[in-house]
Amino acid sequence: MxxxxxxxxxxLHWTLDGPGTAWSVASVRHSGGIPPDLIAAWERLSPPERILVSHVAGPGLAESLTRVARALWRVEPEFVRVIQGYGGIQVAYSQPERLGVDRWLALLAARRLHQEATLILDAGTAATFDLLLADGRHLGGxxxxxxxxxxxxxxxxxxxxxxxxxxxxGLAYWGTDTQSAIALGSIQALAATAERLYDRLAAESGSTPWLVLTGGDAGRIGPFLLRPWTQIADLVLRGLAEAGALDRT
Structure with missing residues (x-):
């Protein structure tokens, strides 16, 4: 497991993966630490064989997670790192390790699910866009x-x-007061960017891209998109499952 x-x-999102386990994703706000309720939930688990982690929240939280894992199970978390070429993904960055590991894992998962030109929009605290060709070349984002x-x-x-x-x-294209104008503007900005990138990727690839949305705000953006889209809430976790064969880091 x-x-x-x-x-x-x-x-923080987590799930168990392996024989005899059900894929069921749980989520908590971490506020820079491991919440007590999460520790209580983990205390009820059997010791996992491995703990694979995608982490973009700073060293303090990584240290907290390591202490908790050692105390509960005597297992060292494995903080996954970007590896150029792994899973057929050729990262566009000249220094691949500088690509956010969550973005890389989303690319791994997307390529496994759909080996065609793909645009990923991960809508969280920051919104990231990544473009991938069918042959695994990451164009950037x-x-x-x-x-x-x-x-x-x-x-x-x-x-x-x-x-x-x-x-x-609401689902209007523009607001009729200041508050609705701000609310709609923030969503429409991301939707419009996604559509622009979608069209550019279609021209670059000569095919109809797959547009996949993930992240906590994906459901707020999707209804405004004028291109076909799919929402996969757990795309990064699926990428972690794909990265399970990585060497320990």
Missing amino acids: RLLIDIGNTN LILPGIELMRSSLFAKTQIPPPAEPIKA
């Missing part, structure tokens, strides 16, 4: 602020008063 853990900037980061930065840098309650967006 393997314990797969995806630690993003805001949330974009990084933008996520929905809430766009909104909070707008309030921080202008005289627009922040709302008393979380702002919500």
Whole structure:
């Protein structure tokens, strides 16, 4: 049995993987540490043979996870790293290790699921876009602020008063007051970027790309897209399962 853990900037997602286990993803907000409720849930697990981790949240949380894993199971977490060419993925970066490991794992999973030209939008605290050709060549990508980061930065840098309650967006294309204009603008910016990249990838590949959305805000963006799309919430964890044959790091 393997314990797969995806630690993003805001949330931690985990599941068990292996014979006799059910693929069931649980998620918690980590706030820079391992929440007590999560430790309590892990205490009920049998010791995993391996713990594979995608981690982009800073060294403090990595150290906390290592201490917890040692205390509960005497197992060292394996923090997965980008390996050029692994799984047939040729990373576009001149220094492949500088690509976020979560983005790389999403590419691994997407290629396993659908070996065609692919655009991945991971909509979390930051929104990342990655383009992949059918032969495994990663063309590169974009990084933008996520929905809430766009909104909070707008309030921080202008005289627009922040709302008393979380702002919500309907399915209109534009707002009819300041709050709805901000709500819709943050979503439409990411949707429009996805559509632009989709069209460029179609031209580059000469085929109809697969557009896959993942991340906590994927469901907020999808309804605004004017291109066909698929949502896979656990894409990074699926990539971790693919990376299970990696050497211990």
